[in-house]
Amino acid sequence: MIGREEVRVETVVVLFNRDLRIHDHPALCEASAVARHVVPMFVFDSAIAARHRRDFLHASLHDLRSSLRSLGGDLVVRHGDPVAHAVRAAAAAGASAIWASEDVSPLARRRERRLADECRAHRLEFRLFPGVTVVPPGALRPGGGSHYRVFSPYWRAWSGTARRPVLGAPHRMRLPPGIDPGVLPEASPEPYGVVRGGESEARRRLLRWVGDGLAAYAETRDRMAGRTSMLSAYLHFGCVSPLEVVDRSCRRPDGEEYVRQLCWRDFHYQVVNAFPEMGRRDYRPGDVEWRRDEEAEAAWREGLTGVPIVDAGMRQLLAEGWMHNRVRLVTGSYLTKRLGIDWRAGLEHFAEWLLDGDMPNNCGNWQWVAGTGNDTRPYRKLNPLRQAKKFDPEGEYVRRYVPELASLPGDLVHEPWRARGGVPGYPASPLGGELKA
Incomplete structure (x- = not known):
């Protein structure tokens, strides 16, 4: 410098x-x-x-x-x-x-x-x-290819790449004379979502997360009701540097699993860099015939499918502009693999409501769950009931976002259609057929 x-x-x-x-x-x-x-x-x-x-x-x-x-x-x-x-x-x-x-x-x-x-x-x-990004999108290329198509070899290459140093803030600067800065719109005192924007808040959250949240991440990251860093919206808007997040996390002996998730972000960026049509076309074209069902799609968007874990996630999205990553995968798999609805419909809905609606990540994750993207197991289907029982065993997450089910006992909260007489105000059966764990 x-x-x-x-x-x-x-x-x-x-x-x-x-x-x-x-x-x-x-x-x-x-x-x-x-x-x-x-x-x-x-x-x-x-x-x-x-x-x-x-x-x-x-x-x-x-x-x-x-x-x-x-x-x-x-x-x-x-x-x-x-x-x-x-x-x-x-x-x-x-x-x-x-x-x-x-x-x-x-x-x-x-x-x-x-x-x-x-x-x-x-x-x-x-x-x-x-x-x-942490590593520039075009910096890593496999032999004979424009980009990495599979995450694991990219993670190995990414992990061994020398990174530029993290820069501090400038010490001072001057605006040229005569320049009118212009007026900013007022910031709402009650913002939409669960996080408030800005670098100052992002840095507070980063330091707090590295100090007392990161240690348990590898063990608890899939727990739907558990604590996460909540840095994704700040990364999307660039309120915090992804390189600094990685740098601080790497200093901790327990930071690798979290850093791996940040590597997924760079992975999707390098895919979109090589395949700009990721938001419109299948990355791996196949023979999938998507069906149109506006009623089912509307029920999914509104959190009224009758599948508690799916409904909880979709209602959290509308209320907070955020959703736990594991729940994103479950809700996406349900729309594409169980209801057979085009992943682009889900992509558009998430892009509208997510505070962290990052185009490369959103497209990459939706094509992953749909089996048209970078998943090496394209026919993978996430069973929502099994996922719920494994990652929300007490039903804490579901009760938080589906109040109709708050009084159900633990053995029924994920399967309310088995309750005698049903649950008032909640669908009597799951959309898309009965589920089995």
């Missing part, structure tokens, strides 16, 4: 997207080191509907602005087309460069190509930096 006394450029625009933090932000750190002035910028993209993630995003941006102001800078906020506003800001500030963090979604890549073209047309330097 170059010291500030070695200033090379006058002004750099740093365009934020899914990297809403100041710690371990390579583009921001480099700009603050080599430029006299920095224009940190976020554009509310008119092509993206924030939906239920709006509250989290607004809180994250307020926190980012506060952090930048503490360094002597500010967050410049605009609404509309990010490419047009970034180029316009560069002209207004007399900037010679626009820098950003590299992403892999089709939308992000189209934006990056447009930005590169506009920068060439306006004689601006355009650079992309790492920071959205």
Whole structure:
């Protein structure tokens, strides 16, 4: 990193997207080191509907602005087309460069190509930096292939790869004179979901998790009612660096299993990097004939299938914008393997409601459970009753989200259709036929 006394450029625009933090932000750190002035910028993209993630995003941006102001800078906020506003800001500030963090979604890549073209047309330097993943998506390739198709060999290669050092926050920066920062929408005092956005909260959760939660993760990670790190939404918005999460977890002797899950995130990114149509087309085309059943699909979305563990998960999603990973697999397998409904219907619903609705992970997980993706056992079917009895043995998770079943004894909470006289207000039988553990 170059010291500030070695200033090379006058002004750099740093365009934020899914990297809403100041710690371990390579583009921001480099700009603050080599430029006299920095224009940190976020554009509310008119092509993206924030939906239920709006509250989290607004809180994250307020926190980012506060952090930048503490360094002597500010967050410049605009609404509309990010490419047009970034180029316009560069002209207004007399900037010679626009820098950003590299992403892999089709939308992000189209934006990056447009930005590169506009920068060439306006004689601006355009650079992309790492920071959205631990290992850059195209950095690891098997012999003779564009990407890893199976997780285990990727995990081995990923684990042995030298990683860049974790960067601290910049010490200080200055906004060019005459730049109007713009107005941020107010952050809701009662945000949607169970977590509030922002780097400050993300870092508190990370330190708390590494300090007193990580030790039990390997043993308890599949318990549906158990404690998790709750960092996924912060990773999605870039409020915390995935590299820093891995780095801190690796320092603990009991951190490997958690780090392995973070490696899955990078794995899905490198798949989407090589196969951008992951959200529309089967990764492994087969002979599956999906059926259309709008009534069954609606019951699944609303948590009214009559299968308690599935209904609990779907209701948690609507109420909190989050769902335990094991429950995501169970609900996804139920929709695709038992009801026979196209995985794209589930993908769209999760993308709308999840606070951590990360495109590569969402697509990768849905194709995995559907048997069209990177699962080496494509015909795998998760039995929801067996999963519930194994990972929610006391019914704690189900009772939390399906109040109709709260008074049922433990031996019936996962099979309420066996209760004499049924359960008022709850489906009398499971959608898709009777289940057997």
